[in-house]
Amino acid sequence: MENNSKGYLVLIFISIVFLIFSITIYIKNSPISKSTSPAEINEEICKTLSFENDNSINIVFLSSEEKALKYKDFFLKTEPFSEHKNSFNFYLYEIDPECETYKGIALYCANKKNILYASNCPNDLTIAIPEGAAYNLRSSADGTFSSINPSHPLTVLTHEIGHALGNLAEEYFPASLARGSKNCKTKCEKFEGKEDSCNLGCSRENYLRSINNGVMRTLQNNNYGNYNKLLLEEIIKREGSQITGKAIRGVNNKPDSFFYFLEIAGGEISSAEKVQGYASTKDFKVGVDGYKLSSKETEIFSKSENNLQIFTDGLLPGDTLMGEIYTPESYYLTVPATQATELKVIENNKVTDTMELQNIGYGACEI
Numbered sequence: 001m002e003n004n005s006k007g008y009l010v011l012i013f014i015s016i017v018f019l020i021f022s023i024t025i026y027i028k029n030s031p032i033s034k035s036t037s038p039a040e041i042n043e044e045i046c047k048t049l050s051f052e053n054d055n056s057i058n059i060v061f062l063s064s065e066e067k068a069l070k071y072k073d074f075f076l077k078t079e080p081f082s083e084h085k086n087s088f089n090f091y092l093y094e095i096d097p098e099c100e101t102y103k104g105i106a107l108y109c110a111n112k113k114n115i116l117y118a119s120n121c122p123n124d125l126t127i128a129i130p131e132g133a134a135y136n137l138r139s140s141a142d143g144t145f146s147s148i149n150p151s152h153p154l155t156v157l158t159h160e161i162g163h164a165l166g167n168l169a170e171e172y173f174p175a176s177l178a179r180g181s182k183n184c185k186t187k188c189e190k191f192e193g194k195e196d197s198c199n200l201g202c203s204r205e206n207y208l209r210s211i212n213n214g215v216m217r218t219l220q221n222n223n224y225g226n227y228n229k230l231l232l233e234e235i236i237k238r239e240g241s242q243i244t245g246k247a248i249r250g251v252n253n254k255p256d257s258f259f260y261f262l263e264i265a266g267g268e269i270s271s272a273e274k275v276q277g278y279a280s281t282k283d284f285k286v287g288v289d290g291y292k293l294s295s296k297e298t299e300i301f302s303k304s305e306n307n308l309q310i311f312t313d314g315l316l317p318g319d320t321l322m323g324e325i326y327t328p329e330s331y332y333l334t335v336p337a338t339q340a341t342e343l344k345v346i347e348n349n350k351v352t353d354t355m356e357l358q359n360i361g362y363g364a365c366e367i
Contacts, residue, residue, distance in 0.1 A: 046120045047092040051089050057282060059088055060092070063094070064129075064131070071148070080233045096131050097109050099111075106139070109130065115334065119275070120277055125146070138323055139152055139159075141311040144280070159216060165286075166231050167182075168224075168232075170216060172218070178306065178311070183228050184208065184209060191210050195225070219321060239283070260334070261335075275362070281301070296341070300338055308347060333345075
């Protein structure tokens, strides 16, 4: 009897040791920030390049520090961003991001691994810049995630941010007209006198653009044009201002906060998990896709995005652009954890799926 008791004690001891070992391995390998100071950024994981205020638009680089500083400085010299420097915070998760070649033609870094890396930092816009990308690979923008080919002129950043921040359509043609875009018009009068010029050809041959050779048409120019700058400024002033920035009820957007990480395929939620890190609470109000959070039929928060569009932009001789918009088979949503109890997925301005948030469990997210 005594020997049996000793055997049970040994078995229990071994089980406890194994459990502690397993938890230690999980914490060590998890990509999500485990900051011990919830009020501060964990600088060992996420480096603050510059900080203006809590309500500024947060841009995180997945790249080397050298590249991040180079592209950050170029961004802040570009209008209209140069006129609203206090509306942007910049962060760095230093890594050479692992990227894919989308359909054999475009650099694509918006995979699960890199999205989770970015979640270690505040991230309204994510810019991934890998080392050694082939010159012939197009840069791309998927939602608010830009994949930049460093072999291209610096103006490619301006172009992709035009897609990611403002959902600006391509101003070269032929190309698919971006859903929900506002920079291509059917009549010159629709530019309301704010255009530099009115030229035929804007994604479609019969649509009009507001500048002859702006950065949404060619990388030889770093100018969005007056009308497009106004579209971008509207977003910056609404979402990047300390005065107008708005808190979302129930969100603790700090390193110890959580968000829901969802994969959407065919309009339906194919996987969902709750993980630790940052999710954007900025709604740039572009595109016709996104989600809504509600509790007891009362809407708490909604966000519009352009998740069903992957912009790809390549170079022709003379830095003239060419490319295409593709519809992904699936995409990811990062949704801030709030007091909401229900999430609705929106595609083409229609609800395509609904999920009770209490059914979403914590994910290990080991990568």
